[in-house]
Amino acid sequence: MVKHIILWTLNPELTEAEKQTVKEGIKSGLEGLVGKVPGLIDVKVQIDGRIDSSNADLMLDCTLENAEALKVYANHPEHLAVANTKVRPYTVQRSCLDYAF
Numbered sequence: 001m002v003k004h005i006i007l008w009t010l011n012p013e014l015t016e017a018e019k020q021t022v023k024e025g026i027k028s029g030l031e032g033l034v035g036k037v038p039g040l041i042d043v044k045v046q047i048d049g050r051i052d053s054s055n056a057d058l059m060l061d062c063t064l065e066n067a068e069a070l071k072v073y074a075n076h077p078e079h080l081a082v083a084n085t086k087v088r089p090y091t092v093q094r095s096c097l098d099y100a101f
Helices: 016-031 067-075 077-090
Strands: 002-010 040-046 058-064 091-100
Touching: 002 016, 002 067, 016 040, 016 058, 016 077, 058 067, 067 077, 077 091
Parallel strands: none
Antiparallel strands: 002 058, 002 091, 040 058
């Protein structure tokens, strides 16, 4: 099994209302990939409850079958569609941690 964890910082030029809309779009888009991408077991996108000590705006937490499934996920057309329309246009920073367990 592999965990794929991403932290994003949203563009600071977005209003708070825009940030909330963007976060909800990212959450629905990425969580909707379960059952569509082979090897993708679970997706959780944390958008609420952020406290002031945080330096990221939202988190993706994916569980995949193995490292090969992570490669499939990264290049899957439905994942790329979400990344290119709901994530990349609105984020200014991305940090990633992938690990096997």
